[in-house]
Amino acid sequence: MLDKKRVFRASGIVPLMGLSLAALLIVANSYEPLLKTWLEVKLTQAYGAKIDIQELKISLLKGTASLKNIQLTNPSDPLKNLIEIGNINLNFNRTELLRKKLVIELIEASQIKAATRRARSGIIDDLISGSEAYPVLWEKADIGGFQSLRNQMKNGPLKYLSQITTGAYTLTKMPNLKKSLASLQYLQEMNHKAEAANQEWNNQTSLLPTGNQLNEWQTTIAKWGSSPREIASAHDLEGRKQLAIQIRSKHAQISGQLDSALKNFNLLKAEMDAVNNLLEKDLETLKKELSLPSQASEDLSFSLFGHHVISVLEKINYWIDLYRNPGISVFSSPGFEVVKWVSPNKTEYHFLKSGFSSDFEIKKLAVLPDKAPEEKPSSFAGELNHFILFPYFFKTNCKANFSGNIPGLEWEGLRIQADLTSDSTPSNDSLEVSVDSFPLEDFNLKSTPDFSIKITSATAKFKANGSFKSRGLSASGTLETIGTKFSVNSQFSPFEEILEKLTKYRTTLQVNGKASRNQDSTELTIESDFGKQMATEISETFQKQLSQIDDTLRAHILDSLFPLRQSLNEKLQEAENVLLAKMRNTLSDLELMMSSTKRYDPEAEKFKQRYSEITNAKKNL
Amino acid sequence: MIIIKLIYRFLSYFQSHSTHQGLALGIAVGMLLGLNPINSVQFWIFLTFIFLLKLNLSTTLASSLIFWLIRYLGKNAFFVLGEFLLNKKSLLAFWSYFYHLPILPFTNFYIPDYLGEIIVSLFLFIPLHLFSLKLIKVLEPFLYHWWRTTKLYMIYRGYKPYAR
Numbered sequence: 101m102l103d104k105k106r107v108f109r110a111s112g113i114v115p116l117m118g119l120s121l122a123a124l125l126i127v128a129n130s131y132e133p134l135l136k137t138w139l140e141v142k143l144t145q146a147y148g149a150k151i152d153i154q155e156l157k158i159s160l161l162k163g164t165a166s167l168k169n170i171q172l173t174n175p176s177d178p179l180k181n182l183i184e185i186g187n188i189n190l191n192f193n194r195t196e197l198l199r200k201k202l203v204i205e206l207i208e209a210s211q212i213k214a215a216t217r218r219a220r221s222g223i224i225d226d227l228i229s230g231s232e233a234y235p236v237l238w239e240k241a242d243i244g245g246f247q248s249l250r251n252q253m254k255n256g257p258l259k260y261l262s263q264i265t266t267g268a269y270t271l272t273k274m275p276n277l278k279k280s281l282a283s284l285q286y287l288q289e290m291n292h293k294a295e296a297a298n299q300e301w302n303n304q305t306s307l308l309p310t311g312n313q314l315n316e317w318q319t320t321i322a323k324w325g326s327s328p329r330e331i332a333s334a335h336d337l338e339g340r341k342q343l344a345i346q347i348r349s350k351h352a353q354i355s356g357q358l359d360s361a362l363k364n365f366n367l368l369k370a371e372m373d374a375v376n377n378l379l380e381k382d383l384e385t386l387k388k389e390l391s392l393p394s395q396a397s398e399d400l401s402f403s404l405f406g407h408h409v410i411s412v413l414e415k416i417n418y419w420i421d422l423y424r425n426p427g428i429s430v431f432s433s434p435g436f437e438v439v440k441w442v443s444p445n446k447t448e449y450h451f452l453k454s455g456f457s458s459d460f461e462i463k464k465l466a467v468l469p470d471k472a473p474e475e476k477p478s479s480f481a482g483e484l485n486h487f488i489l490f491p492y493f494f495k496t497n498c499k500a501n502f503s504g505n506i507p508g509l510e511w512e513g514l515r516i517q518a519d520l521t522s523d524s525t526p527s528n529d530s531l532e533v534s535v536d537s538f539p540l541e542d543f544n545l546k547s548t549p550d551f552s553i554k555i556t557s558a559t560a561k562f563k564a565n566g567s568f569k570s571r572g573l574s575a576s577g578t579l580e581t582i583g584t585k586f587s588v589n590s591q592f593s594p595f596e597e598i599l600e601k602l603t604k605y606r607t608t609l610q611v612n613g614k615a616s617r618n619q620d621s622t623e624l625t626i627e628s629d630f631g632k633q634m635a636t637e638i639s640e641t642f643q644k645q646l647s648q649i650d651d652t653l654r655a656h657i658l659d660s661l662f663p664l665r666q667s668l669n670e671k672l673q674e675a676e677n678v679l680l681a682k683m684r685n686t687l688s689d690l691e692l693m694m695s696s697t698k699r700y701d702p703e704a705e706k707f708k709q710r711y712s713e714i715t716n717a718k719k720n721l
Numbered sequence: 722m723i724i725i726k727l728i729y730r731f732l733s734y735f736q737s738h739s740t741h742q743g744l745a746l747g748i749a750v751g752m753l754l755g756l757n758p759i760n761s762v763q764f765w766i767f768l769t770f771i772f773l774l775k776l777n778l779s780t781t782l783a784s785s786l787i788f789w790l791i792r793y794l795g796k797n798a799f800f801v802l803g804e805f806l807l808n809k810k811s812l813l814a815f816w817s818y819f820y821h822l823p824i825l826p827f828t829n830f831y832i833p834d835y836l837g838e839i840i841v842s843l844f845l846f847i848p849l850h851l852f853s854l855k856l857i858k859v860l861e862p863f864l865y866h867w868w869r870t871t872k873l874y875m876i877y878r879g880y881k882p883y884a885r
Binding site for chain 1: 740742746769771772773774775807808813821822823824826827
């Protein structure tokens with residue numbers, strides 16, 4: 101039995117309570133500034149530029165918190181804020197907090213200003229960023245997602261533009277493309293065929309009567325002259341008859357072989373000539389593989405504006421994906437799941453998730469319009485309902501609606517509408533964003549080592565909508581600019597001329613895009629007058645260079661085919677000059693002998709007649 | 722002088738409750754502290770045992786250091802155990818109920834390695850206490866003499882006017 105007196109120490113209760121009270125007092129007095137600093141550091145780390153909070157007040161008893169003057173630095177202009185929020189008041193559920201769940205009943209944000217000046221630079225310093233640099237909010241979304249489209253754009257027609265413009269086109273990709281040449285494959289097949297035919301003919305010539313045998317036959321026939329048929333014995337006559345039949349049958353056999361060999365030979369020669377037709381086809385294939393602009397009407401919009409569109413798509417896709425399905429469900433039962441989640445630094449976590457409440461939930465977020473009379477009022481207002489981190493497990497719909505004008509940013513008619521539906525399987529989220537008017541300044545349309553196109557100033561209008569079904573995507577959007585001023589630059593004067601011609605009198609730009617993604621592939625089409633016109637201009641101006649490329653490609657193909665062609669020619673020559681000639685010579689020797697032996701061969705006349713018929717027919721042909 | 726006295730007074734706590742029971746309890750509580758991470762609510766509850774139980778602080782400290790090392794080295798084993806328990810169908814309703822109770826989610830029991838550590842530490846508490854009690858009885862004569870011959874004890878004794 102446990103002796104309570106020996107184990108428990110009643111005297112320890114007083115110091116413990118004293119210490120606990122002291123700790124509680126310290127925490128109660130200092131947790132707000134500590135929490136404020138912690139929040140600033142964590143938010144800054146995640147966002148990628150400084151986020152400052154002037155004041156944080158929390159009342160755990162009332163279940164309220166308020167933040168004052170929150171400044172979000174503009175990452176591309178650290179001396180300005182992207183947004184400055186004067187007040188954020190929030191009410192949270194105290195009971196849920198005891199259950200380690202932060203359920204925010206209401207967030208109200210007011211006094212929102214855009215593009216305000218910062219007192220000090222908002223560049224993230226080393227102290228906050230720490231040694232373990234990991235991707236911040238902006239960079240996170242750029243990791244992967246639409247890599248196939250990026251590759252497609254990288255290998256697009258503009259890749260070869262600089263080589264075309266300088267006329268110094270180098271066929272760097274050729275070694276890999278060699279394999280895909282149809283003519284090359286054809287000649288390889290032909291070589292195999294010729295080799296097989298040569299082998300067959302070689303076998304046949306090895307079976308021809310040898311020189312000694314022919315000499316022997318000739319000597320025998322010559323001897324018959326000294327002993328004419330009339331005085332020859334019956335036995336001798338029989339011997340002569342047998343030899344005559346033997347020579348005739350040999351002749352017939354070799355004649356047949358030669359006939360078929362000649363047929364094959366001529367066929368091979370004819371087939372060899374057919375390779376020329378394949379050359380043109382290969383030329384087109386190579387041009388296509390090298391992504392050279394082949395048609396005058398080709399649209400270069402994808403290569404020109406693709407990276408902007410892909411970047412936007414990747415960002416949206418990343419956040420929707422993260423919101424929708426942050427982990428893999430290891431086990432599930434109604435309203436309850438065990439989830440495996442892999443963090444960006446590849447650490448695996450297992451969470452037990454319940455359908456009854458969430459770890460983090462915003463029931464309602466409201467952005468209130470600023471009615472301060474002394475300043476230019478912002479009409480920006482909006483609502484966010486039921487935003488839950490890990491909605492996948494809670495089957496709740498999140499709806500976001502924001503609209504208004506932001507004077508600091510000169511954005512007019514901004515509308516954001518998001519519907520994140522988790523209650524349907526498969527999930528179906530939709531997003532619509534439109535801005536009636538916003539300024540574009542120093543916006544890089546396309547910048548490569550060879551050329552750059554920049555919009556120095558313009559007023560733009562943007563509209564996009566998309567739906568995300570499970571991992572699929574369907575989106576379309578339009579960007580229009582008016583009063584557009586361009587700045588173009590290229591190190592190749594002919595190309596700079598084209599760019600200047602394209603932009604000198606142009607004040608508008610319209611780019612339309614459509615994207616779709618299913619489990620197998622991602623497709624993106626972008627259209628614009630600018631892209632079409634640029635392709636036409638390039639095609640016209642660089643026609644000469646393009647024809648030079650044609651010549652270069654043709655020469656390359658011919659170079660690639662040369663060894664095969666030579667080998668094939670050698671094989672055919674060997675067949676014609678050695679193997680077939682040998683057959684022909686043997687045949688003429690046999691014919692000569694047959695003229696002396698025909699007297700002894702009963703079938704000779706018939707054979708002669710048939711032979712002359714075949715020869716005549718061949719001549720007629 | 723007062724500060725030095727206070728320090729010695731504080732150090733004397735490390736020698737207090739040097740009974741078999743105090744030493745064994747120190748080892749068991751040290752195990753609870755060593756196996757449970759500092760960012761969990763159970764660690765702070767176990768920390769109050771130092772005040773509420775008659776235990777030897779030196780052994781608690783030594784034991785917690787040893788078990789902290791065990792926790793560090795056996796992280797994967799605790800993870801496997803926790804994952805097994807969390808994924809067990811028959812226990813799912815139990816975990817679900819726990820998850821929605823006040824305070825309990827602060828134990829982070831739903832993270833596999835945390836659960837593994839909690840389970841092992843709780844199940845080990847009484848057996849370790851009883852085992853330590855037996856072990857101390859066997860080892861005490863040797864350890865006591867050995868400790869009294871160490872230089873560290875000599876220094877401590879030399880500076881401490883009221884040492885035994």
